[in-house]
Amino acid sequence: MNKPEFFVTPGYGETLLNALHYSQALKIGDRVETSGQGGWDDDLQIPESIEDEIAQAFQNLERTLATAGASWEHVVHVNSYHVGGFPPIVNETMARLYRHYMPNHAPIWTQLGVAALGLPTMRIEIRVTAIVP
Incomplete structure (x- = not known):
């Protein structure tokens, strides 16, 4: 069995590891799982616009x-x-x-749909599974 490897996104991931003791991604074999990525910047600030928040979450997933x-x-x-x-703007x-x-x-x-997420101003969090051949 493959041993899991844990990964921390530079910037906000290091902050969250220190504050809450969790990693941003896990790789085991050819499978990568991410923790939920919000639309935060490296200072954990959330954009005002929902479109910008969603776009930032996608960018954070790319980094992670x-x-x-x-x-x-x-x-x-x-x-x-x-x-x-x-x-409609969300979808x-x-x-x-x-x-x-x-x-x-x-x-x-x-x-x-959920009542709340990890930061009070968050409106979206996205987690993904990837298979790397």
Whole structure:
């Protein structure tokens, strides 16, 4: 059995490791799992616009996947967690970013509405599974 390797995203990942003692990604064999990535910057600040917050979460996933040797092209499953429901702009932004980051495939996706996330101002958190051949 392969031994799991844990990865910490430079910047915010180091802050969260020190504060809350968790890693941003795990690789075991050819599988990479990420913890939920919010739309925060390295100072854990959240943009005002939901579109910018979602876009930042996708960028944070890209950074986190890279720490474990993966990229969006390897993503096969997405879970997204949403505070405030699903106004049209949320799904429009998610679909636009899926097409941008994964133009050659469409992953499976589970979308959940939740009451709250880890930071009080967060409205989205996204976690992914990637398979790296």
